[in-house]
Amino acid sequence: MFGGNLNVVKIAFDAILEGVIIIDSDAQIVFANKAIERNLGYEVNKLIGKDFYFLVPKLFQKAHKEYFKSFFKDPANLSSYNVRTIIGLHKNGNIVPLEIKFTCFEHTNRIYAQALLTDISERKVKEKENKIEKIELEEAVKKHTSKLEKVVRQLRDTNQALKSEIQKKNKAKKEARKALIAERELSQLKTRFLSLASHEFRTPLSGILTSATLISKYTTKGQENITKHIGVIKMMVNHLSNILDDFMSLERIEEGDIHYKFSSFCFNELMEIIIKEANSLLKVGQSIHYSPCIECPKIYQDKRIIQIIITNILYNAIKYSPENSPIDISVTSKNKIKIKITDKGIGIPKKDKKNIFERFFRASNATHLQGTGIGLNIVKANIEGLGGTIHFKSKENKGSTFVIKIPKDVKL
Numbered sequence: 001m002f003g004g005n006l007n008v009v010k011i012a013f014d015a016i017l018e019g020v021i022i023i024d025s026d027a028q029i030v031f032a033n034k035a036i037e038r039n040l041g042y043e044v045n046k047l048i049g050k051d052f053y054f055l056v057p058k059l060f061q062k063a064h065k066e067y068f069k070s071f072f073k074d075p076a077n078l079s080s081y082n083v084r085t086i087i088g089l090h091k092n093g094n095i096v097p098l099e100i101k102f103t104c105f106e107h108t109n110r111i112y113a114q115a116l117l118t119d120i121s122e123r124k125v126k127e128k129e130n131k132i133e134k135i136e137l138e139e140a141v142k143k144h145t146s147k148l149e150k151v152v153r154q155l156r157d158t159n160q161a162l163k164s165e166i167q168k169k170n171k172a173k174k175e176a177r178k179a180l181i182a183e184r185e186l187s188q189l190k191t192r193f194l195s196l197a198s199h200e201f202r203t204p205l206s207g208i209l210t211s212a213t214l215i216s217k218y219t220t221k222g223q224e225n226i227t228k229h230i231g232v233i234k235m236m237v238n239h240l241s242n243i244l245d246d247f248m249s250l251e252r253i254e255e256g257d258i259h260y261k262f263s264s265f266c267f268n269e270l271m272e273i274i275i276k277e278a279n280s281l282l283k284v285g286q287s288i289h290y291s292p293c294i295e296c297p298k299i300y301q302d303k304r305i306i307q308i309i310i311t312n313i314l315y316n317a318i319k320y321s322p323e324n325s326p327i328d329i330s331v332t333s334k335n336k337i338k339i340k341i342t343d344k345g346i347g348i349p350k351k352d353k354k355n356i357f358e359r360f361f362r363a364s365n366a367t368h369l370q371g372t373g374i375g376l377n378i379v380k381a382n383i384e385g386l387g388g389t390i391h392f393k394s395k396e397n398k399g400s401t402f403v404i405k406i407p408k409d410v411k412l
């Protein structure tokens with residue numbers, strides 16, 4: 001076919017890495033290079049004269065025949081360059097994927113097709129691997145996306161739940177605020193009523209007190225019982241007056257309408273007066289042990305309010321202690337006057353301690369004794385109003401100690 005220097009051409013073709021095959025228009029192999037041997041295992045000289053279809057599995061032979069028939073019929077193919085991927089059949093029966101590029105040429109009035117064959121097994125494996133990788137990647141992305149979607153859904157649900165929780169809380173807050181306002185109004189009303197009632201009680205009470213005092217002046221000797229009973233009436237009236245005083249100062253505290261009257265006075269002298277009055281209230285066998293402040297400090301304070309404060313704590317000590325028990329009072333003076341009042345009475349239950357200064361609060365072990373639960377509330381408000389502090393220690397059935405500290409000079 002080539003004539004001339006066939007050897008050189010053959011050597012050149014054998015040096016090409018791709019397989020080269022030339023077939024005539026009957027699809028018979030007229031030339032094959034060495035690479036074909038490497039790719040498909042056939043010795044080159046055994047291929048010459050063989051049908052090209054010999055190189056593909058039986059299954060595809062018919063399709064190839066038809067393709068070549070139409071290929072050789074169409075002269076346009078002479079100039080075109082065809083690339084196809086075909087399945088080749090190795091001599092050992094294995095299947096080899098091949099890329100085949102072929103063109104046509106004419107020689108001595110016959111048409112030939114020259115095909116360039118490349119084994120693309122590796123490329124196919126790579127493609128398969130890439131495909132698997134791609135699928136795996138897609139699956140991973142899908143998995144993560146669905147996870148993300150789940151998280152987003154959960155976040156959305158949580159957000160919704162939070163929103164409705166906040167709405168509920170806001171509603172509850174509004175209702176609580178309303179209830180608080182209503183309670184405050186009610187409390188103000190109660191205090192105002194108590195204050196008003198107290199004013200009304202005061203006049204008849206002071207009438208009773210004056211009359212009782214006058215009656216006592218008209219009693220003659222031997223009428224001790226009358227004198228005793230007049231004493232009881234006076235004591236009761238004083239007690240009632242104290243309660244009414246408490247009720248009235250409640251309103252003043254609530255309205256922020258306390259006006260203190262400051263003056264300079266000797267603290268020890270005030271204590272003597274307080275203790276003298278308290279002595280008349282002691283139960284049988286009760287006694288007050290008083291250790292005064294040695295230096296007898298002069299202080300600048302509201303004398304009347306300080307008297308109310310100490311009296312209140314001392315009267316509680318008497319009221320909440322049994323007969324035959326001592327009450328200790330000690331006063332010391334440093335930067336502040338410190339008054340310590342200790343009793344051996346019923347004490348305050350642990351659970352009630354935190355509420356003891358609340359208005360109208362009475363401890364669970366004190367309800368069988370008379371009281372209003374106002375005194376300590378007023379005491380605390382007044383002590384703080386005068387720049388002082390109040391603390392207590394107490395043990396149920398053992399006793400209580402109240403410690404009051406008051407600045408010596410309210411201006412400092």
Ligand code: ADP
Nearest residue numbers: 316317320347362363366371372373374375376
């Ligand atoms: P009350 O009129 O009830 O005495 P207070 O405000 O003075 O009101 O006291 C409030 C409560 O504190 C009392 O009801 C009582 O339970 C308790 N308390 C106050 N002082 C003492 C005390 N010395 N010993 C035991 N309990 C006390």
